[in-house]
Amino acid sequence: MTFQPRYNLAPGTIVSVSRRNVIVTGQDDRGYYIQGVGDDFTSFLGYGELVAQLNLPGAKLIAPRLDAQPATTVRLDGFESCEALSEDARKMADFHVAFCLAMKAYEEQRRQEPGKELFRLSIRGADKPEARKFIAEHTSKGLGETVLTKPARGGFSKRLFLYQGRTLMEYYNVFKGLDPTQDPRDALIPRTHLKGNRVDRVSxxxxxxxxxxxxxxxxxxxxxxxxxxxxxxxxxxxxxxxxxxxxxxxxxxxxxxxxxxxxxxxxxxxxxxxxxxxxxxxxxxxxxxxxxxxxxxxxx
Incomplete structure (x- = not known):
């Protein structure tokens, strides 16, 4: 029987493979949670996949600086806490944390079923009607307001609704990769405060x-x-x-x-x-x- 080596990579470690850099944001018993440097795309990398990629020419690991912050905290962009941001941004951060907790509860419930001990949510799984219904109900309980499984009909609406499975999993992967000392709201807050060109183009x-x-x-x-x-x-x-x-x-x-x-x-x-x-x-x-x-x- 062949055992895959498991590297204990600290959060913030950069993996450079095929001219693309990704940063490790977390680790569990199956592999690493990674986030692209520059594109913020989050995904999962198994232990075996990492070993295979490190065997490719030019692959390398870059250890994090001692003063480096995990990639999930970069969303604040200089702010100490999400409390410094707008009320709408804090509300969306609460929404993101609530549906991540609901997704975690859904995974735990499914793992109680016979033969589903290793169940993990995926993009396709998060788009299934039964999963979305469960997540929406538990998110509504956590927030204290109704969360829809899909956008309300009739044009613009301020009511909250679940994202598509791909976006849900992006936030959920960040949530699972958080350090215990980090505030989930800081890591999951929307980056609307970074919109716009705040640099004067005329010197x-x-x-x-x-x-x-x-x-x-x-x-x-x-x-x-x-x-x-x-x-x-x-x-x-x-x-x-x-x-x-x-x-x-x-x-x-x-x-x-x-x-x-x-x-x-x-x-x-x-x-x-x-x-x-x-x-x-x-x-x-x-x-x-x-x-x-x-x-x-x-x-x-």
Missing amino acids: IDVREIIDRNTPENFLNLTDGRIADVHKAVEDEIKGINEFCGRNELPLLQVPSPATIKAQIEAKLTPTEIMVAKLGLRETKRKLGKGSTDNPRDFLS
């Missing part, structure tokens, strides 16, 4: 260049336009990029006319722009009683 240097060229090329009495500011900014950035290129420094990106216009609008009101371009006396005349002129017409 501070470029914004300063726009500010320098705006008074001379736009806020004057010579009918300056946004296009004039854009041309001046483009010429200045071109000269800076020549210096940066020679010294292997990062290049500046030329902003679009719409970006320049948005920055001017953010710093000056239409009336202030009108005063700068026409003068105070002419502005009073145009914006006086009965006038139909729109100050925003001068933002072009």
Whole structure:
């Protein structure tokens, strides 16, 4: 009889096979729970499968750093706890924990049946009607509100419903791979707080260049336009990029006319722009009683 070697891999260990890196998030008596680095796809890797993959060329194990956190806690992205996030996010975290506990209870119940001692939920099994009904009922009891087995009919609804089997198993595998010291809510919270592009695409240097060229090329009495500011900014950035290129420094990106216009609008009101371009006396005349002129017409 051949025994498969069982490596005691600590959570956070990276397995590199076939140009793909996965991180170990947990371990049980049959194998390891793994999560892709970069794609967050969770799956299960048996002991025998790991041995076979480690025999492939280029395969290696990368031990975790002493200060490394398990992959399941990265979802907080700098927050200490899910309590720092929105109420909706915390509610969804409670929902995820509740259906994971229900899935665990379903597995334990099925293992009590004759011949089902090694029963394990799978994607297909989690999609079966009897499993979804059991999970929905127990999740409803845990949350104190009704959870549907499928989306409610009739369009948009705020009522909770179970995900498809694939998504249920992704959360459940993360749940099973948690360290006893980890809070399941922190590991299963949705990452809605990471949505959107929170990094300003226009650097501070470029914004300063726009500010320098705006008074001379736009806020004057010579009918300056946004296009004039854009041309001046483009010429200045071109000269800076020549210096940066020679010294292997990062290049500046030329902003679009719409970006320049948005920055001017953010710093000056239409009336202030009108005063700068026409003068105070002419502005009073145009914006006086009965006038139909729109100050925003001068933002072009």
